[in-house]
Amino acid sequence: MQKTIITVVGKDTVGIIAKVCTYLADNQINILDISQTIVDGFFNMMMITDTEECTKDLAKLRHELHQVGQEIGVNIHIQHEEIFEMMHRI
Amino acid sequence: MDYFAPDRRANPSVKIGEFMITRLEVDETNKMIRQENLDVRTITLGISLLDCISDDLEKLKENIRNKICTKAARLVETGREIEGLYGIPIVNKRISVTPIALVGGAACRTPEDFAEIAIVLDECAKTVGVNFIGGYTALVSKSMTRADELLIRSIPKALASTDRVCSSVNVGSTKTGINMDAVMLMGRVIKEAAWETRTHDSMACAKLVVFCNAPDDNPFMAGAFHGVTEGDSVINVGVSGPGVVKAALEHCRDSNFEVLCETIKKTAFKITRVGQLVAQEASKRMDVPFGIVDLSLAPTPAIGDSVADILKEIGLEHPGAPGTTAALALLNDQVKKGGVMASSYVGGLSGAFIPVSEDQGMIEAVCAGALTLEKLEAMTCVCSVGLDMIAIPGDTSAATISGIIADEMAIGMINQKTTAVRLIPAVGKAVGDSVEFGGLLGYAPIMPVNRFSCERFIGRGGRIPAPVHSFKN
Numbered sequence: 001m002q003k004t005i006i007t008v009v010g011k012d013t014v015g016i017i018a019k020v021c022t023y024l025a026d027n028q029i030n031i032l033d034i035s036q037t038i039v040d041g042f043f044n045m046m047m048i049t050d051t052e053e054c055t056k057d058l059a060k061l062r063h064e065l066h067q068v069g070q071e072i073g074v075n076i077h078i079q080h081e082e083i084f085e086m087m088h089r090i
Numbered sequence: 091m092d093y094f095a096p097d098r099r100a101n102p103s104v105k106i107g108e109f110m111i112t113r114l115e116v117d118e119t120n121k122m123i124r125q126e127n128l129d130v131r132t133i134t135l136g137i138s139l140l141d142c143i144s145d146d147l148e149k150l151k152e153n154i155r156n157k158i159c160t161k162a163a164r165l166v167e168t169g170r171e172i173e174g175l176y177g178i179p180i181v182n183k184r185i186s187v188t189p190i191a192l193v194g195g196a197a198c199r200t201p202e203d204f205a206e207i208a209i210v211l212d213e214c215a216k217t218v219g220v221n222f223i224g225g226y227t228a229l230v231s232k233s234m235t236r237a238d239e240l241l242i243r244s245i246p247k248a249l250a251s252t253d254r255v256c257s258s259v260n261v262g263s264t265k266t267g268i269n270m271d272a273v274m275l276m277g278r279v280i281k282e283a284a285w286e287t288r289t290h291d292s293m294a295c296a297k298l299v300v301f302c303n304a305p306d307d308n309p310f311m312a313g314a315f316h317g318v319t320e321g322d323s324v325i326n327v328g329v330s331g332p333g334v335v336k337a338a339l340e341h342c343r344d345s346n347f348e349v350l351c352e353t354i355k356k357t358a359f360k361i362t363r364v365g366q367l368v369a370q371e372a373s374k375r376m377d378v379p380f381g382i383v384d385l386s387l388a389p390t391p392a393i394g395d396s397v398a399d400i401l402k403e404i405g406l407e408h409p410g411a412p413g414t415t416a417a418l419a420l421l422n423d424q425v426k427k428g429g430v431m432a433s434s435y436v437g438g439l440s441g442a443f444i445p446v447s448e449d450q451g452m453i454e455a456v457c458a459g460a461l462t463l464e465k466l467e468a469m470t471c472v473c474s475v476g477l478d479m480i481a482i483p484g485d486t487s488a489a490t491i492s493g494i495i496a497d498e499m500a501i502g503m504i505n506q507k508t509t510a511v512r513l514i515p516a517v518g519k520a521v522g523d524s525v526e527f528g529g530l531l532g533y534a535p536i537m538p539v540n541r542f543s544c545e546r547f548i549g550r551g552g553r554i555p556a557p558v559h560s561f562k563n
Contacts, residue, residue, distance in 0.1 A: 005116055035113040046113040059174045077120070079177035081111060086363040088115040 010074025195237030201244035208248035224314035277492030302502030329365030358428025384438030385429030398451020410461030441474025447534035
């Protein structure tokens, strides 16, 4: 398992989750957990995903997710889970 | 929590439940990175050049070129890969090498010979794409060899004819005392380096540090060198993040010292963990052993990346106000306390840096008249380094510069800590003017220096003996 964290932040609109999840499904990325909320009209989502089965490397995924985000006007970032684990878990 | 136990037994690689990262934690980390300037300040690859030594200068230069360009070939690329993996900026990729006075001793007969090695180092830095290479260094805390002296005398020319080479000279230590001959010489060398680069605001001096108790594994420039106690190569990482500490302290404005200290400690822990992670990953990817994490709060001229702002947040109108030394002391100590738990190997300088030109808040304090050279000297008793990036009038005498160095070295020697001096006697500038270095080095207003003479004191020559508390055997 290679856990990654995907964060999506931007102005709320119809179909953000659909768009992101479609991309993930197309790339064999499994979603382990989703947490999402709207604050003052701003969409804020975090996903924990497993990229083990995905054939693309993180640099490629980052680039493509950024493009997906641009199409729907949100910022999408993908990071390896380790940085959060290190910082918040002893 | 037991509820999740059977799941983990069924598939131990799936860590679901209590270990799952929450959105708040992800948001906190990403806010630090995207809004509060959390970054890894430097990945510094230490390279030993001891096996390059030759008595033929051309052969030596070729050996150095081959070793650095081979060892560091993937450094910059690895840094970029790790940036992408964790989404954290790694601002600088740098190299430190064995003190060149040791490496060049057999081949160099004149200061000009040493300067040629500096040019080779500069070329190597440009080839592999690092922004600084440190180690144009002499360690002369007790006495100077002929090679040490030749290297020191070559520093002005070496720094003036290169862009990325950084130089340092260790002139004292708690164990050996202070080499006052070297202190006297460094006063002149700094003046000369300023003169050589007079058309560029005496820029060479920004790349030259004088140390007492210099650490062997410091990843930060301009004082980085690869100590002789180190292995063939090593990865040292310097983390930063004054903006993160400042932002955390905004939430405890009215708290007492206990809460204040606890907040700094926790924040330092989190910052250092990132450094530890990056260091491990870089070490793995480059197949080079991991050395240390240096958990320094290193400011940059960028807004929100300032140690001075932390001091203000602690409760001072400006750094330099009464209480500044105490505030800095607690800050430095809490940073260390938080950091040592976060990494197994903490080293380098580790603490809070208080450079003037590289910190917008410090510059403002000087301009407001709150911060003087004398107060900065007091602050260096409790900060992690010393008098750093301070521009002084161009007509300051070499003896006065030596006097300032001697004072700072004495603080380091007696307190068993690292102290350093990086002064810029800006040629043709006086109090009221400023110097502009650009980039990470920033700009600095010229600060007044005490005009009374120390000529006779500096002129004595010889060595100040080691203090009584150094005899611990």
